[in-house]
Amino acid sequence: MEFLSNTARDLFPLVWSGMITGCLYALGALGLVMIFKSSRVVNFSHGNVAGFAAFLIYGFSSGVLLELSWGMAVLLTVMAVIAIAFATYAVISPLVFESDLTATIATLGVGLIAQGATLLIFGADIVNLDLPVPRFSMSVLGLLVTGYDLTVLSVAIVTIGALFIVIDYTKLGIAFRAISENPFAAEVCGLNLRSVHLFSWIVAAVLGVVGALLIVPTTFLSVTTVATFMLQAFAAAVIGGFASLPGSLIGGILIGVLMNLFTFYVSPEFSSTFLLGVILLALNIFPNGILQRVGGSRV
Amino acid sequence: MSDQNIAFESPATKLQQILGGNLTSGMLTFGLVVVLCVLPLFVGGSWMFSLGICFANSIGVLAVSTLVRYGGEVSIGHGFFAAIGAYSVAVLDTRYGLSILVSLPLALTLGVASGVLFAWPSRKLSGIYLAVSTMALALAVPEMINNADGLTGGYEGLYVSQPAIAGIKMSFQRYYAALIVLIAVVYALARLRQSRQGLTLLLSKAHPAAADAFGTRKDWARIVVMGISGGIAALCGAMLGFAGSTVSPSGFTLWASIFLLVGSVVSFYGLTLVRALVGGAFLTLIPQFLSASGAWIPVLYGLALLGVILFGHYLPRIKDRIAERKGGLT
Amino acid sequence: MNVAVKALKGEEISLSFGGIKVLQGLDVEFRAGEITGLIGPNGAGKTSLFNCLTGAYSPQSGSITYAGDVLDGLSPAARATKGIVRSFQHVALSPDLTVLENVMVGVARNFHAGWVHAFLPTLRARNEQAAMRASAMDALQELGLAKVADKFPTELPPGMQRLVEIARAIVGKPDVLLLDEPAAGLNNSETRDLMRSLKNLAATDLVMVVVEHDMDLVMSICDRIYVLNFGEIVACGSPQQVRNNDDVVRIYLGSDDD
Numbered sequence A: 001m002e003f004l005s006n007t008a009r010d011l012f013p014l015v016w017s018g019m020i021t022g023c024l025y026a027l028g029a030l031g032l033v034m035i036f037k038s039s040r041v042v043n044f045s046h047g048n049v050a051g052f053a054a055f056l057i058y059g060f061s062s063g064v065l066l067e068l069s070w071g072m073a074v075l076l077t078v079m080a081v082i083a084i085a086f087a088t089y090a091v092i093s094p095l096v097f098e099s100d101l102t103a104t105i106a107t108l109g110v111g112l113i114a115q116g117a118t119l120l121i122f123g124a125d126i127v128n129l130d131l132p133v134p135r136f137s138m139s140v141l142g143l144l145v146t147g148y149d150l151t152v153l154s155v156a157i158v159t160i161g162a163l164f165i166v167i168d169y170t171k172l173g174i175a176f177r178a179i180s181e182n183p184f185a186a187e188v189c190g191l192n193l194r195s196v197h198l199f200s201w202i203v204a205a206v207l208g209v210v211g212a213l214l215i216v217p218t219t220f221l222s223v224t225t226v227a228t229f230m231l232q233a234f235a236a237a238v239i240g241g242f243a244s245l246p247g248s249l250i251g252g253i254l255i256g257v258l259m260n261l262f263t264f265y266v267s268p269e270f271s272s273t274f275l276l277g278v279i280l281l282a283l284n285i286f287p288n289g290i291l292q293r294v295g296g297s298r299v
Numbered sequence B: 001m002s003d004q005n006i007a008f009e010s011p012a013t014k015l016q017q018i019l020g021g022n023l024t025s026g027m028l029t030f031g032l033v034v035v036l037c038v039l040p041l042f043v044g045g046s047w048m049f050s051l052g053i054c055f056a057n058s059i060g061v062l063a064v065s066t067l068v069r070y071g072g073e074v075s076i077g078h079g080f081f082a083a084i085g086a087y088s089v090a091v092l093d094t095r096y097g098l099s100i101l102v103s104l105p106l107a108l109t110l111g112v113a114s115g116v117l118f119a120w121p122s123r124k125l126s127g128i129y130l131a132v133s134t135m136a137l138a139l140a141v142p143e144m145i146n147n148a149d150g151l152t153g154g155y156e157g158l159y160v161s162q163p164a165i166a167g168i169k170m171s172f173q174r175y176y177a178a179l180i181v182l183i184a185v186v187y188a189l190a191r192l193r194q195s196r197q198g199l200t201l202l203l204s205k206a207h208p209a210a211a212d213a214f215g216t217r218k219d220w221a222r223i224v225v226m227g228i229s230g231g232i233a234a235l236c237g238a239m240l241g242f243a244g245s246t247v248s249p250s251g252f253t254l255w256a257s258i259f260l261l262v263g264s265v266v267s268f269y270g271l272t273l274v275r276a277l278v279g280g281a282f283l284t285l286i287p288q289f290l291s292a293s294g295a296w297i298p299v300l301y302g303l304a305l306l307g308v309i310l311f312g313h314y315l316p317r318i319k320d321r322i323a324e325r326k327g328g329l330t
Numbered sequence C: 001m002n003v004a005v006k007a008l009k010g011e012e013i014s015l016s017f018g019g020i021k022v023l024q025g026l027d028v029e030f031r032a033g034e035i036t037g038l039i040g041p042n043g044a045g046k047t048s049l050f051n052c053l054t055g056a057y058s059p060q061s062g063s064i065t066y067a068g069d070v071l072d073g074l075s076p077a078a079r080a081t082k083g084i085v086r087s088f089q090h091v092a093l094s095p096d097l098t099v100l101e102n103v104m105v106g107v108a109r110n111f112h113a114g115w116v117h118a119f120l121p122t123l124r125a126r127n128e129q130a131a132m133r134a135s136a137m138d139a140l141q142e143l144g145l146a147k148v149a150d151k152f153p154t155e156l157p158p159g160m161q162r163l164v165e166i167a168r169a170i171v172g173k174p175d176v177l178l179l180d181e182p183a184a185g186l187n188n189s190e191t192r193d194l195m196r197s198l199k200n201l202a203a204t205d206l207v208m209v210v211v212e213h214d215m216d217l218v219m220s221i222c223d224r225i226y227v228l229n230f231g232e233i234v235a236c237g238s239p240q241q242v243r244n245n246d247d248v249v250r251i252y253l254g255s256d257d258d
Helices: A002-039 A047-060 A070-096 A100-122 A147-169 A170-179 A184-190 A194-218 A225-239 A244-264 A268-284 B004-019 B023-042 B045-071 B078-096 B100-119 B127-147 B171-193 B197-208 B209-213 B217-246 B254-266 B273-289 B296-329 C046-054 C076-081 C099-105 C115-119 C123-142 C158-170 C188-201 C215-221 C239-243 C246-253
Strands: A137-140 A143-146 C006-018 C020-031 C037-038 C061-066 C083-088 C176-180 C205-213 C224-229 C232-237
Touching: A002 A047, A002 A170, A002 A225, A002 A244, A002 B100, A002 B127, A002 C158, A047 A100, A047 A184, A047 A225, A047 C215, A070 A100, A070 B078, A070 B197, A070 B296, A100 B127, A100 B254, A100 B296, A137 C215, A143 A147, A143 C061, A143 C188, A147 A170, A147 A244, A170 A184, A170 C239, A184 A194, A184 A268, A184 B254, A194 B023, A225 A268, A225 B127, B023 B045, B023 B273, B045 B197, B045 B217, B045 B273, B078 B127, B078 B217, B078 C083, B078 C232, B100 B197, B100 B217, B100 C037, B100 C158, B127 B254, B127 C083, B171 B217, B171 B273, B171 C046, B171 C115, B171 C215, B197 B209, B197 B217, B197 C061, B197 C115, B197 C123, B209 C076, B209 C099, B209 C246, B217 C061, B217 C224, B254 B273, B254 B296, B254 C215, B273 B296, B296 C083, C006 C046, C020 C046, C020 C061, C020 C205, C020 C224, C020 C232, C037 C215, C046 C083, C046 C205, C076 C083, C099 C158, C115 C123, C123 C158, C158 C176, C188 C205, C205 C232, C215 C239, C224 C239, C224 C246, C232 C246
Parallel strands: C037 C205, C037 C224, C083 C176, C176 C205
Antiparallel strands: A137 A143, C006 C020, C006 C061, C224 C232
16 A cells, blocks of 8 residues: 555656656757658767757847847847857868768767867856746645646647648658658658758757757756757657658657656666667567557568 | 668778788787887886776777777777676775776676677667667766775775786786787787688678578677677776776766777777777877866767768779779880 | 489468468479479569579468478578578678678588687688688689679679679579579670579589579570479470470560460
8 A cells, every 4th residue: 555655646746747858858869860760860969969059049038149138049049059050061062962871970970069069158167047947836636747747848839730741741851751661762852851851850950949948947958968958869860760750759759768767766877778778678679669569571 | 770780881891901910910019019019118107007007998999990890890888898897807906905807707708698688678679779778888887886885985986096916016917918818808809800610690681591501590690799899898897997097987988988989989999909098099189188188088988989980981982083094104 | 203302392382461362382393403494474473483492481381491491480591501592582791791701601501710810810710711711712713703802892893792702602503593683784785694693503413593584594504494484383394395395485575475
């Protein structure tokens, strides 16, 4: 009896907060998967560029670089990030058509540059980035729900909802789907691969900024915060099969909950090892992701 | 997948054909070995120390390049295998007072074993999927070391002080041990290229189905290459520990693994002594020159990585263009 | 009589993909000392049968034996160690290896020096490599390729690459040699050279099977020919018999003339 009530007391808040962070992992994972689906490149610079963006917002709003309102700082940063995505794609696009592995290594180079740029401009110190998140908390069925939780949830739902609408109904979204199904056929049909690639790189970058911003209130902002966060996003993408947008959403939430349960019940000191185990298991047991139906395949 | 691997390799292969005249490169290597052997007579202690680390890093670069050349795969997790080698040396040194004469073979064995152990579950993975799982491997390393602090000394690390041969100045030992291991690895890799196993591995990389039809299974090839590469990486770690005299988790982060890949790319995945030294020097000497402004290191490495990859991409095209123009004139 | 002649046999081989029957209970026998052709229009099941023989596909029913040895369920690698080798329709040579080295891979399965010998200059390693080199050189000589031994495959014209591949297949002295469209992509003179080489290769203890589109080649080098259509054997016999078979004529010339 006591065990049950203990479980209820611990478990539900753990699952709830895991789902909240999981939404953020999903935002990161969606970006990785969009780029992978359209151009077969794993963007290892995702975390570092998003981290750089978080620092830019800090810099634009705190007076380190500029002293703008929070909204203006975000707007300016999003523009900067789009420019970075554009530049990145411009550099690696010739490689994308040659070899996915070479292009993937090239993104490591971009990640290193982003990391170095962050260090050069903002230093290695921890900074405080406050977000205008409503500060309140209420108890729902014994569960403590905070303003931060609701903000994350609503932002995630709106962003992901908008993304799915764009992909399902706009011309660019349809082209994106066609190209991720079969790039060759899509190109034969007159679709422009490059513009779709660019679309996915830009969308991914913006998703990365959103995810990075929302994760910062749970911790502090340092040069490694966001990069570390994005590793969970990688795990989420892998669980989702790396090529499925709904899969990475579920993968993100799964990772969020599992990580919470693992750190609480097993050990907080082995979280990366746990992630390694999860990634290896997921890659080997569900190489096509958890959403892939098991079915007959041709030899 | 195999087709992409060929494409991924071709610029480097072409480059090797352009750069590598057999006779001259043999003489160059011999000359280099001679110079490196007598160098300690002319340079000071701090240079010898840096060069020792440089040789160790060159071994790590070779480990990654071996995986690329023979497996067609990329790893950003070789820091894991290096850590295994480094801690084999450091733990035997501090806990049992044993020198590298004992711990180096152990490091090699454990490196090969862990390479095989890692490759076994992921033997069906290739390309970016393998790269992502190696990344997860690299990430888990510092945490594992810190949590096994009873053995590894945790965050503070361990000090390596046992001489390999008593009575010789330690600074000389650090330099020459690393140099000898580096030359041994280069030599062993040159033998592998001629061997039956090396030939079948290279066919398996390009055409797994063809290798299969001649008795070499793809899974076997993957596991073997990972084992060899893991063993070399462990030697790198062991030499980093011995030549650098300290071993701590901060040396085996994800960044360390990524840097090894950077070194490998910068050396055009070369398996020769010269190429390995280029990669190792890039990883060792640049941070030294930039020690005053450390933030420039990632920027520079990133630029070098992009620069070399783009160079490798455009060079064959530029050559074709030049050849075309020449053809047009005659 | 059959006791003396070794043969690769398939009995009642059936294969289907997702309900589509590709092979419908085929009985085939490929005898040593003969070159057997496997022809038929596109989609007739030639390549599927070929892949069943090499072990790339596992037929749903039926059995494949060589000299009474059951091969069912063995991987291509395991069949290779039993002396059953193949060539590939798309040239599958390593661009990192020279022509000679590519051919050496074909004989690798007959050597067993361990890993120590792969990394150290042991006597056994040297002997093994020398022996592999010598057999590879013999095979290249047999096909008239000795002069390009040290070139890389990408430096050769497609026809020569194809011959290198055949050299790799024969170097290990196989018992069964399966050739998948050896003349694909070759010009006329290259095809003639290939035909001469294949005829020279035929030996009393070698089972040779050729899947091919080129009718002239098949008709002139094969001792026996199987004609497949819709997964069934339409005809079987000597080139002369096949040429005069009404069903075969109809398949190849179209059914509008009856």
